[in-house]
Amino acid sequence: RGLGDVYKRQVSYSTSMTGSFFERWLMQARMQDANEDLASENRDLRKSLRELAELAEENQQLRRALQMRDRAPADMIPAERIGVDQSPFFRVLNIRIDRGGRFARPGMAVLAPDGVVGRVDKIFDNYSDVMLITDARSKIAVEVARNRAQGILHGDSEDGCVVDVPKDYEVELGDLIQTSGVDELFPKGHPVGQVAEVEQLVGDQQRLHITPAVRFDRVDVVWVVLAGAPRPDEDGQSEGQGPASLGLQPIR
Numbered sequence: 226r227g228l229g230d231v232y233k234r235q236v237s238y239s240t241s242m243t244g245s246f247f248e249r250w251l252m253q254a255r256m257q258d259a260n261e262d263l264a265s266e267n268r269d270l271r272k273s274l275r276e277l278a279e280l281a282e283e284n285q286q287l288r289r290a291l292q293m294r295d296r297a298p299a300d301m302i303p304a305e306r307i308g309v310d311q312s313p314f315f316r317v318l319n320i321r322i323d324r325g326g327r328f329a330r331p332g333m334a335v336l337a338p339d340g341v342v343g344r345v346d347k348i349f350d351n352y353s354d355v356m357l358i359t360d361a362r363s364k365i366a367v368e369v370a371r372n373r374a375q376g377i378l379h380g381d382s383e384d385g386c387v388v389d390v391p392k393d394y395e396v397e398l399g400d401l402i403q404t405s406g407v408d409e410l411f412p413k414g415h416p417v418g419q420v421a422e423v424e425q426l427v428g429d430q431q432r433l434h435i436t437p438a439v440r441f442d443r444v445d446v447v448w449v450v451l452a453g454a455p456r457p458d459e460d461g462q463s464e465g466q467g468p469a470s471l472g473l474q475p476i477r
Contacts, residue, residue, distance in 0.1 A: 301450050306321065307352060335355050341417045358380060365378045365417065366378075374393075385435060388432070391429055399419055399420060417437070420433050422434035
């Protein structure tokens with residue numbers, strides 16, 4: 226009898242241990258499934274939040290674009306960015322818009338809701354390339370918004386510009402640089418950028434290093450200024466380039 230009781234107790238203990246093991250295994254499996262479900266839900270939620278953030282930013286850009294159009298005195302036509310040219314360091318060198326020779330011609334100013342983008346550079350049948358203000362060929366008449374010190378803004382690097390102004394004017398870091406309208410290409414008062422550095426030159430000039438107001442990698446919608454554009458070259462008009470635009474054209 227004693228041996229039988231011992232045997233029964235051992236069998237009962239083994240059965241209990243086996244049952245506890247399978248219970249723990251089953252609980253861990255259920256917890257793992259629940260964790261995987263939660264991780265999947267978190268991924269879906271993060272994806273939804275990113276999409277909502279992108280939609281919110283796009284809607285904000287569109288609202289700013291419409292507000293800019295309402296307050297702009299010059300005739301302008303909207304255009305969408307359809308391509309970019311990037312440097313090896315992923316800096317945007319120029320952008321391509323969906324307006325060709327029928328609507329635009331070289332030299333026309335291009336604006337975004339946040340400020341000045343650049344000028345139309347090359348024209349094709351169905352699209353145009355835009356030279357950014359950071360391009361070394363770019364020249365824009367600008368002024369310091371706070372004290373009206375004027376100068377010509379030049380492209381200096383892939384992400385910056387420079388402008389020389391007289392030392393008679395006090396310039397501070399963060400000062401807003403805007404279009405002066407003197408060149409009759411860009412409407413007066415549009416933001417160009419902010420002063421990031423003031424360099425004292427030999428003589429009576431100081432050089433302002435400017436950070437552009439527009440993030441060119443985030444531009445989706447721009448406005449091409451039709452009024453005040455340079456007259457087309459009658460002899461050198463490129464093939465596929467349409468007649469000069471005379472006013473706001475319908476969106477097609």
